[in-house]
Amino acid sequence: MLTQNSAPDNAYDEFIKGVWRENPVFVQVLGMCPTLAVTNSAMNALVMGLATFFVLTGSSALVSSVKDWIPKQVRISCYVIIIATFVTVIDYTLLALVPKIHKELGAFIPLIVVNCIILGRQEAFASKNTVYLSVLDAMGSSIGFLFALLALGGLREILGVGALFGVNLFGEHYEPWVIMVLPPGGFLVLGLILLFFNWFKARKPEKSLNPALETPHG
Amino acid sequence: MEKQKQKLIVQAAPYLSHGITAPKAMLDIIYALIPVALLSVWFFGISSLWVIISATLGGVLVEWLFNRERADNPLKDGSAILTGLLLGLTLPAGLPLWMAFLGGVVAIGLGKTVWGGLGNNLFNPALLGRAFLLGNFPIAMTTWPAPIGDAGIFSVYPSTFTWPFMQVATDSVSGATPLNLMKFQHQFTDVGSLFIGNVSGSYGETSALLLLVIGGVLILRRSIDWRIPAALLGSVFVLSLIFFMVDSRLYPNPFFMLFSGGLMFAAVFMATDPVTSPLTPKGAWIFGIGMGAITVLIRLFGGLPEGVMYAVLLMNATVPLIDKISQPRAFGHGLKKDGQ
Known part of the structure; x- marks a missing residue:
């Protein structure tokens, strides 16, 4: 998946693989820290997903455009500095625009720097491909991440509070599932979704072998 | 294929069996739980029976759902019924039935089947279900109704029949x-x-x-x-x-x-x-x-x-x-x- 990416018909594929076939959370099981920590409400999940979208797309674009000038030996630290730049931008942007959510997300906004989905895309894709393909790849991965966060956050908020994006769904007599907005709920819902994904994959005969995942785990 | 009667049995030791199989062991414990369940009906009325039944139903349903394509259906060994009974007996008498049902579902679903079925689970399924309920519905799970006393065995706590996913509407008489x-x-x-x-x-x-x-x-x-x-x-x-x-x-x-x-x-x-x-x-x-x-x-x-x-x-x-x-x-x- 890393070579012969120059053909234009691969562009759509690079985009869509991150959304579904190689979904960073549900298939690669990467980026568990924000996935479990900030999905206690759909709004937090949405903001986290958008912040990651901005950081991943921005740093993929920048890394792929300057990749020829980065010495091999110090590439990881260069990527981290580029990622950290975008994280700082989004950190202050969120603080200015949505201070309440920024406060709820707390340390998890600066922690986007160490989200292994982002560093993984730089190392595995952006450092070897054109800007166009890297941006598509980054957008695919971050939309996949956003989708996963929204699925978790939505489910946890619906069950745990009886609301979605703060809108009450079941009336005032709904009995909230307290555990769902607590940390165990994150593990439970993630585990159940992964269970569902594996069940789904096991039912459908595999069309092609899943390519070995080359992103670093963390 | 026709079963062939074997004259010479070739197998490794042990040859002696004490005759206790998993279903028999389960049945033993189930029988032992019946007096406990009866006593609870005596103390807390018919509500307790409803709670036990719905917890058991939840467990059996999930067991069936997960194993319906298997030839050796593990429903027959009675472990789902036993887990449901055990769970039901640890719940407060006035618990809404849908919560008890959910507890049974979690006990068997997350406590047993996802581990690979009977014999593979690390945690006690019934207690896992109870821990889930206690974390989820801390108020309902710690509202212990007082024994019914003179009201008669067939009196039902008002909180028992609560609509699914809804809160307990009325305050029941609870005793610490x-x-x-x-x-x-x-x-x-x-x-x-x-x-x-x-x-x-x-x-x-x-x-x-x-x-x-x-x-x-x-x-x-x-x-x-x-x-x-x-x-x-x-x-x-x-x-x-x-x-x-x-x-x-x-x-x-x-x-x-x-x-x-x-x-x-x-x-x-x-x-x-x-x-x-x-x-x-x-x-x-x-x-x-x-x-x-x-x-x-x-x-x-x-x-x-x-x-x-x-x-x-x-x-x-x-x-x-x-x-x-x-x-x-x-x-x-x-x-x-x-x-x-």
Whole structure:
């Protein structure tokens, strides 16, 4: 998946693989820290997903455009500095625009720097491909991440509070599932979704072998 | 294919079987639970029967759902029914039925089937279901209704039939459990009424006398390992006796500790689950004493009035380790040689 990416018909594929076939959370099981920590409400999940979208797309674009000038030996630290730049931008942007959510997300906004989905895309894709393909790849991965966060956050908020994006769904007599907005709920819902994904994959005969995942785990 | 009658059976040892299969062992415990269930109906009315039935239904439904394509359907071994019964007996009598049902679903679904079915689960399924319910619905799960008294067996607590996913609308008459009284109001219930069981609490945990008798029968029938309840109850007694002797006004009487809460029920039915308890005799002692120590610590110093459930679940997690360190020496192996 890393070579012969120059053909234009691969562009759509690079985009869509991150959304579904190689979904960073549900298939690669990467980026568990924000996935479990900030999905206690759909709004937090949405903001986290958008912040990651901005950081991943921005740093993929920048890394792929300057990749020829980065010495091999110090590439990881260069990527981290580029990622950290975008994280700082989004950190202050969120603080200015949505201070309440920024406060709820707390340390998890600066922690986007160490989200292994982002560093993984730089190392595995952006450092070897054109800007166009890297941006598509980054957008695919971050939309996949956003989708996963929204699925978790939505489910946890619906069950745990009886609301979605703060809108009450079941009336005032709904009995909230307290555990769902607590940390165990994150593990439970993630585990159940992964269970569902594996069940789904096991039912459908595999069309092609899943390519070995080359992103670093963390 | 026609079954061929074999004249010569070629197989490895062992050749003698004691005839106890998994379904038979399950049935033994189920029979033992019936008097407990009947007594709970006597104390708390028909509501308790509804709660037990819906918890069992939830468990059986999930068991069927997960295993419907398997040839050897594990529904037949009765373990889902047993888990449902055990779970139902640890719930408060006035619990809405949908919560009990959900507890059964979680107990079997997350406590057993996702681990690979009977024999593969690390944690006691019934207690896992209960822990899930307690975390999810802390208010409903700690609203212990007072025994019905004169209202008659067929009176139903108003909270029993609550719409699914809805809150309990009316306030039921709740009584604090003896452990709650001890923890939050420093008021000790008379040990005698604890022993007979006419106090607030979940069904299974009320009558220490009945549970002791049933436990004794099960031990005599060798359905449960006597070491686990002995170690659990003994360590609770000894530890609380030490605290009682240090300061008898601050810490409760050791008999109170033994007969209150879910300790008896856990000692007889929960801790002795053959899947989630150690295999070796030495391991059983370590397991029981560990549970007793955690129980006393949670009850006397923790934030919760009752800690038996968490004690059992925590020690369940250590069972593979306990099994590893308590391996008996195989004959002829591992002897220490002189001078080494």
